[in-house]
Amino acid sequence: MENRLLVAFVQEVDARAVSEALRSAGLRFTRLASAGGFLGLPSSTFLLALDAAAVPAAVAVFREACVARDVEVPLVLTERLRDWRERVVRHGGATILVVDLAELIRV
Numbered sequence: 195m196e197n198r199l200l201v202a203f204v205q206e207v208d209a210r211a212v213s214e215a216l217r218s219a220g221l222r223f224t225r226l227a228s229a230g231g232f233l234g235l236p237s238s239t240f241l242l243a244l245d246a247a248a249v250p251a252a253v254a255v256f257r258e259a260c261v262a263r264d265v266e267v268p269l270v271l272t273e274r275l276r277d278w279r280e281r282v283v284r285h286g287g288a289t290i291l292v293v294d295l296a297e298l299i300r301v
Contacts, residue, residue: 195246197246200241201290202290202291204287205235205260208259208260212255212259215258215259223241224242225239226240226241256287262285264284264285265282266282
């Protein structure tokens with residue numbers, strides 16, 4: 195059996211809906227408080243250890259529960275980034291990483 199680690203960075207506004215949807219789908223997860231690097235907005239990082247076959251269903255949960263939004267870039271950022279011209283950016287609902295796990299141990 196092949197195992198995967200799914201790491202998802204989710205906007206804080208969507209985190210509760212993601213948590214509820216993952217529980218409803220019977221998926222185990224850990225939720226950590228985090229902050230985005232560019233905008234510095236609050237977010238949650240979800241960690242899921244899954245069988246490879248369960249990855250598409252987990253990704254579908256995130257697709258349904260997360261929404262991309264237009265966010266105004268703070269002036270302090272645009273002043274620091276001389277080549278940055280956008281005032282509003284599309285802030286994704288979730289960024290998901292999936293990596294192979296050498297071993298999954300549940301104690």
